[in-house]
Amino acid sequence: MAWNEPGSGKQRDPWRDNGGGNGPSPDFDAIARRVRDFLNRLFGGGGGGIGVAVVGILIAWLAFDSVVRMPANEAGVVLRFGQFSRLLTPGINLKFPRPIESMIRVDVGGVRQTNDQVRMLTKDENIVLVDFNVQYQVTDPQQFVFGVRDPDATLGQAAESAVRTVVGGSDMDTILSGQRTELMAEAKKLLQSTLDQYKTGIALTELNFQNVRPPQEVKDAFDDANRALQDKQKIEEEAKAYASQVVPEARGDAASTRAEAAGYKSERIARAEGDAQRFNLVETQYKAAPEVTRKRLYLETLQQVVGHTPKIIDFSSGKNILSLPQAPGLAPGVTGTTTVVAPEPNKGGR
Known part of the structure; x- marks a missing residue:
């Protein structure tokens, strides 16, 4: 039965007057029957129950796939027919259901890391083993998804290249000494520049050389050289300590000697002047009375x-x-x- 019959002269709303003017409240059973009849006509006779189920599942799936809840530590990259559309912020977001729009979740709050060990040649042609660790975060989800094919693998290769560049330009003693911090800072700067150039959307937080050591084949000889270097540093420190003790004492003795010499000089001059004055007085008395004097x-x-x-x-x-x-x-x-x-x-x- 149609909602509006031709020639009736007015619009009839089955949801308000149950098909006839100012009648009682709507009959929901009649409404359900009309819907069932519509579905029966739509799906061809006896498939009304199946049709209702399919429509319900379709509506539920559309509602479930269109509402997206994003936590604070994630970002959603929305693709519309495979092309980047927008980013979803933390909270409740809406999107078109698949296959119109799909979404890729990217962790932007957590700290990721990668570890590797490389054998490389130093500037003075020594071989060292370097264990390094890289920690990073995703700052641009769009670049992280579309900038490179595999961001983690790209980061590992770029990190190895940066470490090789820094280690290859330094001597063995520099790498194993206290200047390792400067080398790590230089490698981190070089790696970040490479990641920015490739537009990976990655920001480094730490780059550490966890262990730098010679190969096992030359470890004993290297340990001997390292002990000799430590002995040299120890002797130098002892010499500096001895110099800091002896030099002030020598300066004090020199100052005391100079003071004594100055006093002795003043004494001898005063005594000589006194002897000269006394001689002049005796001379005067001798001239006055030679025999008595x-x-x-x-x-x-x-x-x-x-x-x-x-x-x-x-x-x-x-x-x-x-x-x-x-x-x-x-x-x-x-x-x-x-x-x-x-x-x-x-x-x-x-």
Whole structure:
């Protein structure tokens, strides 16, 4: 039965008036029968149950395939008839069902990694084994899916090429010494440049040389050379420590010697100046009274010479005896006075 019969003069809505004006609420059983009859006509007689099931499955499949829930750590690359259409953001998204649109999920939140071991030749023609590890993340899902055919394999080959370039341009000692960090940074920079050039949508997070060692065939000889290098470094450090201890002491001794020399110089100059002034004073007194000055100088000289001995010195055959007081510097246990018997100085000054 049609919804609108010709010649009725008005539009009839089976969902509101049950086919006739202002009647009671719609009869759902009648509606179901009409739908079943429509499906029977559509699928040819007795296939109504199968048709309803097929239509229900089709509707459910369309609803299920059109609603996509994307977690925060993933991105969806939507393809419309095989061509890139758009990216799905985290959350609930809608798309056309397959085969109109399909979607590829790409993990953009996790950190991926690859490991490899390569045998390579250094700049000084030594062979080394290098175990390296590369960690990376996907920053551009579109480039990651369409930039290269196999992004992981491409990354492994590019990483090996970058490591070979860096190791091949360095000496063995440089690779095995503390400069390994600089080499890893250089290899990481070179690898990232290659990945950007190929538009892989990959960003490196780490590139590490986990183990760098010589081949097993020459390991013993290399260990001996390495121990010799360590002994050399140890001796150099000990020499530096000894130099840092001895050099300040030597400088201190030199400064002390210079200070003593300067003091001795000042003392000798002052003493010489004092002797010169004293000589000038004696000269003045000698000019005023030559005889008295001569005799006084003679006696003072004898006192200085024999003032520290208890012996009697006779230069006059017992004619002249002078008794002088004991000098303060007399040896311990010596008492009395020091007697000097000396000839009277020549009046002529000889």
